Amino acid sequence: MLPLHTTTMGPPISRNLHRTTKKAPTKGSSKPHKAKAPAPVAETGPTSALPIDLLQLLLNIFRDSFQDRLSSDIKPLLQEVKGHLYNRDFATAFGKEEYLEAYALRWSPSRALCYLQIFDDLKNKLKPFNGVSEETEDAEWNIVCLGGGAGAEIVTLGGLMKLLEPVDEEHGAELKITAIDIADWSNVVTRLREGVVNKPPLSKYASAAAQEANKALTDPACFSVGFHQNDVLNMSFEALSKLVEKADLVTLMFTLNEIYTTSLSLTQKFLLGLTTSLSAGALLLVVDSPGSYSTVSLNGTEKKYPMQWLLDHTLLGPEASAQDTPKWEKIKEEESKWFRLPETLRYPIELENMRYQLHLYRRLG
Secondary structure, three states: OOHHHOOOOOOHHHHHHHHOOOOOOOOOOOOOOOOOOOOOOOOOOEEEOOOOHHHHHHHHHHHOOOOOHHHHHHHHHHHHHHHHHHHOOOHHHHHOOOHHHHHHOOHHHHHHHHHHHHHHHHHOOOOOOOOOOOOOOOOOEEEEEEEEOOOHHHHHHHHHHHHHHOOOOOOOEEEEEEEOOOOHHHHHHHHHHHHHOOOOOOOOOOHHHHHHHOOOOHHHHHHHEEEEEOHHOOOOOOHHHHHOOOEEEEEEOOHHHHHHHHHHHHHHHHHHHHHOOOOOEEEEEEEEEOOOOOEEEOOEEEEEEHHHHHHHHHHHHHHOOOOOOOOEEEEEEEEEEEEEEOOEEEEEEOOOOEEEEEEEEOOOO
């Protein structure tokens, strides 16, 4: 298996996300339909309270960034991708540019909206979003998205910059985002970043007022994105450290359980390398499917352990402390939470609600 396709991808992801899918994705057309979601499976929860206009803008970025792909017959392409993901054939599922674009069109948009809700909920715990002031003016905030190739996190952070836009535009922070993934998502990342920093396309019949009001989500000078194609489980410590050492926040969105499933020992090594590389105060945000389990062999016996337990054991357990000095503290946890799409949103492909678990850690000095 190829460990970091997941992030935005896949089987773990795809199976958990597709489990409630009732219909095959619809063909792209000029007549969009509502972004519907399946009925609740067990739990109930409120629909997102984020501004509908902003959520629609984020969906439009995905739609507009890959309009050429939407204008083709995308339904068979999506079925091919789903089949490869279901068979855990990640090399094939992410081996063609058309597959990557189809994936970004189908599975990244709902995640981007869900992640925006998560970041908004956590903004008081996350810098630079916990207070922009004269002291933080022109500060650079580094965010590393491990498994972030399919672009959901990139569009999310653009939306968050818009959501938290300071009243005094002279005082703001620059976001420097680094996405790392095993497949070559560079074209997808570039297109979505351009969608964030450029004005949305308007109809030639748009009024002068609409054209005047049309603005990009954020200033391109304040929103830089880089992509690195790497397999994090097999990176050298030096290479990993170089990419994350300046990070204020590292995200693992729908990625960790997959790499645990790939190799427990390599994942533990990776997390310990991450621990060593990050500075005091850096944050680690893990989001994954609730109830995720990995089969692990301990003492010659195979047993399933919850991803949450494995993560806490690695970061917070006695083995993680040197001379009884803890290296991490957990500052937020959600075992199971729903994100529900407002029914008024419109998108040419059917989207779904999401359920997730969340764990936020702070690196101690």
